[in-house]
Amino acid sequence: MVLDFLYSQIFVTPAVPTTPLPGQTLIITGSNTGLGLAAATHIARLKPALLILAVRNQAKGNAARDTIYEDTGLRHEDVEIEVWDLDMSTFASVLAFSDRCANDLDRLDGVSLNAGITMAKLELMEGYESTIAVNVISTFLLAITLLPTLRKSAMKHNITPRLSIVGSETHVWAPWKESTTPEGTKILEAMSAPGTKVSQASLFVAQQLPENAKVILNILNPGFCYSDLGRDSSPLVQTVMRYFLARTQEVGGRPIAAGLVAGLETDGKYMHDGVVAEGALSRYVKSEKGEEMGKRLWEELREVFEQARPGVVGKLWEK
Numbered sequence: 001m002v003l004d005f006l007y008s009q010i011f012v013t014p015a016v017p018t019t020p021l022p023g024q025t026l027i028i029t030g031s032n033t034g035l036g037l038a039a040a041t042h043i044a045r046l047k048p049a050l051l052i053l054a055v056r057n058q059a060k061g062n063a064a065r066d067t068i069y070e071d072t073g074l075r076h077e078d079v080e081i082e083v084w085d086l087d088m089s090t091f092a093s094v095l096a097f098s099d100r101c102a103n104d105l106d107r108l109d110g111v112s113l114n115a116g117i118t119m120a121k122l123e124l125m126e127g128y129e130s131t132i133a134v135n136v137i138s139t140f141l142l143a144i145t146l147l148p149t150l151r152k153s154a155m156k157h158n159i160t161p162r163l164s165i166v167g168s169e170t171h172v173w174a175p176w177k178e179s180t181t182p183e184g185t186k187i188l189e190a191m192s193a194p195g196t197k198v199s200q201a202s203l204f205v206a207q208q209l210p211e212n213a214k215v216i217l218n219i220l221n222p223g224f225c226y227s228d229l230g231r232d233s234s235p236l237v238q239t240v241m242r243y244f245l246a247r248t249q250e251v252g253g254r255p256i257a258a259g260l261v262a263g264l265e266t267d268g269k270y271m272h273d274g275v276v277a278e279g280a281l282s283r284y285v286k287s288e289k290g291e292e293m294g295k296r297l298w299e300e301l302r303e304v305f306e307q308a309r310p311g312v313v314g315k316l317w318e319k
Contacts, residue, residue: 008223014254014274019261021048025107026260029054029086029142030115032064035166035222038253039112043260044068047079054086054097054115088115088138089125091308098145108153110162111146112260113139129192137188139165140206141305144316147215154214162216164259165206169221169272172282187293188300209316220259220271221280225252 026048030036032055044051055061061083068074068081084100087093101108116135125133143163150161181190206219226246258274259266265276272280284290302313 008273013251014223014258016254017042017046017257017261017274019046021046021109021261024048024109025050025052025105026110026112027052027054027084027101027108028112028114028256028260029088031055032057032060032083035225035249035252035256036112036114037064037067038249039114039256039260040064040253041068041071041250042253042257044072044074044079044081046261047074048109050080050082053081053083055083056085056087056089056093058083058085086115088134088142089130091126091138091141094138094142095145095309098142098149101146102149105149105153107157107159108146108149108161109159110164110260111143111150112164112166112256113143114166114256115139116166124192128188132188132191137301137304140301141308143209144305145309145312147209148315150215160214160216160264162218162260162262164256164262165217165219166256166259167206167219167221167270169223169280171285172280186300187297188304216262216264216267218259218262218266218269218271218276220255220274222252222255223247223273225249 021043026043028036028040028043028051031040031053040051040053053061053064055064065081065083069076084097085093086097116139117131119130123130126137127133128137143165146163150163153159153161181187206217209217224246226248255271255274259271262271269276270278270281282290305312
């Protein structure tokens with residue numbers, strides 16, 4: 001496990017995506033900084049018709065858009081880049097964003113759910129620990145509410161849209177102590193306790209999304225990168241990250257962009273270093289116990305989603 005991680009970090013450099021994207025509309029969340037901005041820059045070079053930067057700070061999003069144009073040498077005539085408001089810390093903002101996509105976009109070819117946070121201190125958002133709220137609950141609330149728009153695009157334009165979710169390699173070695181949460185106790189509540197690490201939750205939830213959805217779904221690991229996501233880490237950790245093991249933001253953005261432009265071979269798969277790598281999944285995620293845990297966690301999330309918008313989960317399985 002450790003040797004695989006070191007080999008990947010030191011000897012593997014993910015390829016730059018080169019698939020042209022003419023006429024396509026794409027969304028990348030959390031794209032005003034860090035890996036999201038790097039991924040958006042790679043995607044812009046592939047010249048989609050419209051690239052939407054979904055961010056919680058309009059000013060920073062506008063600055064990111066300008067940076068992409070400057071770094072790529074592209075013009076507005078080459079690719080239209082828009083900045084849309086999305087605050088993943090509130091369910092209302094997530095739902096408003098999904099509604100805007102449904103109402104304003106005639107076509108949606110791909111979405112990269114990249115926005116995420118890591119916090120040094122316990123903070124609650126929507127009643128849950130902040131990383132659980134943003135990285136898991138809001139991420140999948142956004143996923144399931146965007147699926148109808150993606151499906152509609154598939155049928156109207158005869159395309160196969162992509163929904164790509166950014167995960168983490170840490171799911172392999174992070175402790176999953178919530179696996180012992182007794183029946184009758186909410187896993188999400190246990191995960192919101194002080195000292196909990198978000199590890200395998202996103203992978204469990206991704207496994208519960210409907211098959212044959214006319215949408216390619218993949219979840220990916222961008223690798224260990226130096227980015228703003230680690231800004232709350234200690235100076236020592238940041239130094240180790242930046243100078244010894246971490247990939248640059250530009251390199252870390254490549255696997256994210258690769259997931260967004262990927263083909264049918266990635267549907268329902270886990271991607272590592274920009275390619276399908278099911279062997280890189282933890283044994284627990286692939287085990288029978290892991291499958292049972294995923295179903296249990298999904299049932300809890302269904303309740304949260306239904307409270308946020310009644311009837312939203314049922315639409316997932318509509319033809």
